[in-house]
Amino acid sequence: MTKALISIDYTYDFVADDGKLTAGKAAQAIEERIAELTQTAYNQGDYIFFAIDGHDEGDDFHPETALFPPHNIKGTSGRDLYGKLGQVYESIKNDSRVFWMDKRHYSAFSGTDLDIRLRERRVDTVVLTGVLTDICVLHTAVDAYNLGYKIEVVAGAVASLTPEAYDFALNHFENVLGAKIIK
Template sequence: MSKALLIIDYTNDFVATDGALTAGKPAQAIAPRVNALAQQFLTAGDFVFLPTDQHVPGDPYHPETKLYPPHNVEGTPGRDYYGELQTWYEANKGNARVMAFPKHRYSSFAGTPLDQWLRERGVTDVHIIGVCTDICVLHTAIDAYNLNYKITIHQDAVAAFNPEGQTFALAHFKNVLGATVV
């Protein structure tokens, strides 16, 4: 049995002060922990996956087009990982235990090969970090629950747009999904 760290949407558009859809200071404050966990998992021989939002501005078929301003557009600096995570990723992207891939819905499982990749690698335990706690992190955790993965949420490495969303999601992980919140 192995485990994997899922770093959800930790990009400039979601984290940087001038990001297109930023969670701001709460998301910036978790940067040291996000970076430390990425290295910790890799050093331990575990897997690190970076499922990352990717959008086309004005896509009439995507439901987020009506909800949010354009963000995480392929080929823009907004879609780059925030801060030191970009440097870490560039240094490790050739490692077979590090895998970045685009996602087009809130959940990292929706329309992606993530479940297949985890099962091929014998992963039964997913640790989830990133942004936004009550949106993409939550939807990924719900799908992980429905797919029978053991779920761990690192409270000090997730952030939301507002404190109410953060509080709701952390309680939901624990009380509804049976996740371990550390």
């Protein structure tokens, strides 16, 4: 079994108190766990993908503009990885097993070459971390399921805007997508 950890959108705009679309305290509470998991995956020799939302300033054509305030604008500090995860990334980013992927849609697979890169490396299991559990993490999980990957979601390394959204997503991962929920 070859695993890849996919770290989704754990950025300043989604986590910091003054982030543009922040999950606030819930996202901040997973900072230690997400950094620890990333470092452990790296130490084990797993592949690590940072799938990061990237929007263009003034892009009125993107469907999210009708749903959410502008966030993760390219060239702004809002796209910087938050806290300790940013520190881990800085220490591992030059390794050939570590990838940064800009994404425009919720899913890390949509409009990226993530599936190709995973298949080239014979990855069969994706381990999902990040935010928002019920949006970008969920859409990534659905695409992973449809592409035939085994899915693991680390409950203590994902966060949502509300507890209800978080609970819905974890239930959906486990009972609809057959994902393994790591406590």
